[in-house]
Amino acid sequence: MVMAGKINKQIVAALQSQGIATIGLSGLDAALLKAERKKRLIIVDERGRKKVIDGGYTGKINEVNVNLLNFLIEKGYVPVVTPIVLSQEFEPLNVDGDRTAAVIAAALKADRLILLTDVEGLLLKGKLVPKMTAAEAEDALSSIGKGMSTKVHAALEALKQGVKEVLITSGTRPQPISSALKHEAGTVITSE
Ligand SMILES: Nc1ncnc2c1ncn2[C@@H]1O[C@H](COP(=O)(O)OP(=O)(O)O)[C@@H](O)[C@H]1O
Ligand SMILES: [Mg+2]
Structure with a gap:
């Protein structure tokens, strides 16, 4: 809620104040980013040991709605995308923002x-x-x-x-x- 609601809209308003036509989206909207839920995560604990934990509500993006992004960009809108994505079970999942940006850049052939x-x-x-x-x-x-x-x-x-x-x-x-x-x-x- 904080990322998709508060922060995304703050960025949209800030860009708008600079005269930039902006549209705020999460990966849920129009199924912009579809992902597979991670079953397990490997983490490094405070002693530097690797540990396997439950994946929780994190995902790996496997599909980008490129048509929607290209449509918006062609119409002159700058999309601001929050890295909350849609699982196969239609749940919202969390993905790292840098990883999300990389996947979108590749999908758009940036x-x-x-x-x-x-x-x-x-x-x-x-x-x-x-x-x-x-x-x-x-x-x-x-x-x-x-x-x-x-x-x-x-x-x-x-x-x-x-x-x-x-x-x-x-x-x-x-x-x-x-x-x-x-x-x-x-x-x-x-x-x-
Ligand atoms: N070799 C490194 N070069 C630059 N920053 C590093 C390095 N190793 C660790 N960092 C940390 O990575 C941070 C940048 O990552 P960033 O994703 O912007 O922040 P965060 O994920 O902590 O919110 C820096 O603030 C710095 O503390
Ligand atoms: Mg970071």
């Missing part, structure tokens, strides 16, 4: 995916990595902490499915999207 965060980009040994390939990112995964590692996994997924470039950058700096597109900030990950 050229670029931008993931915004609260740090400059991917940091290794405390320093910003301005550019890396998917292979380099994969090698670095074990030394990347929680939060950012999900973003890197999402980036690798998107690149594997044909997205040309993934940008990870801070959403708290001025002009975050245009500076990322110009490669003036953040981390750029490309397939080669």
Whole structure:
């Protein structure tokens, strides 16, 4: 309720205040995102041991209603999608936002995916990595902490499915999207 109701509508109103025609959706609306419920989840506990727990109400997206998104985009609307998705049993499931963005980017055959965060980009040994390939990112995964590692996994997924470039950058700096597109900030990950 918080994500689909409060936060989604706050983002819609904020974009609207900037003159951007925006439509807020969750993955439930028009069955925009269909998913399979996860039976089990593997987690790492506080002692670093792997544990298997019940999947609860989490899912893995297996279908994107691309027609709806393309229709809205063609009509000039910017869709703002909350990562609550529809299970095969018609229950709402939770999916990570970065993973959802990667799946949507791939389904739309997007050229670029931008993931915004609260740090400059991917940091290794405390320093910003301005550019890396998917292979380099994969090698670095074990030394990347929680939060950012999900973003890197999402980036690798998107690149594997044909997205040309993934940008990870801070959403708290001025002009975050245009500076990322110009490669003036953040981390750029490309397939080669
Ligand atoms: N190597 C790393 N580089 C950058 N951020 C990292 C790294 N390892 C862990 N992090 C954490 O990942 C966070 C960014 O992930 P994000 O998805 O935006 O936040 P969260 O999932 O915690 O809400 C950063 O705030 C930082 O604390
Ligand atoms: Mg996160």
